Amino acid sequence: MIEISTSSTTTTLVIAGDLDLAERDQFPEVTARVVGLRRQLLVIDMCHVTFMxxxxxxxxxxxxxxxxxxxxxxxxxxxxxxDLFVLEICGALDLFRVDAVHACEPADGASPPDTADAPA
Incomplete structure (x- = not known):
């Protein structure tokens, strides 16, 4: 599943599930929509990608x-x-900025444990 959202400067794609040959039929339509939006920044959220x-x-x-x-x-x-390894093997990792700070929410929707009060 691929969801598209926009703001005035950013297009965000949220991808869930497999990103593979079986899903390729939707890629041309998604690409056309994203390119047509002409935003300067594209954020691809891959938190819930299970396979690429x-x-x-x-x-x-x-x-x-x-x-x-x-x-x-x-x-x-x-x-x-x-996923980063696949892009690196393809020789394309330098096309992307990698957000190494982002912390994904757990797949079950629960909040990550609060470690501020954990004993040291």
Whole structure:
């Protein structure tokens, strides 16, 4: 599942589930919508991506490349190490800014444990 939201300067894609060959039919429509919005910043939220293959990587690369040609930037938020590895193997990791600070919410929707009061 891919959801698109926008603000005046940013388009955000929230991706959940697999980003692979089985999902490729929706990639052209999503790409056309994102490119048509012409925002300077594209944030791709990958917190809930369970699997990404080279087809999914090619989709992300095409989005980042289209943004870069317009002078924009693409940020990967919540990408797992395995997903970053796929992009690195494809030689495309430098097309993205990686948000290493973002902390994803757990998949069950529960808040992360509060460690401020934990004993030392």
């Amino acid at each position: 293959d080279s087809t999914g990587a090619a989709f992300l690369i095409s989005l980042a490349d289209a943004g870069r040609r317009r002078g924009g930037a693409t940020v990967l938020r919540g990408a797992a190490e395995r």
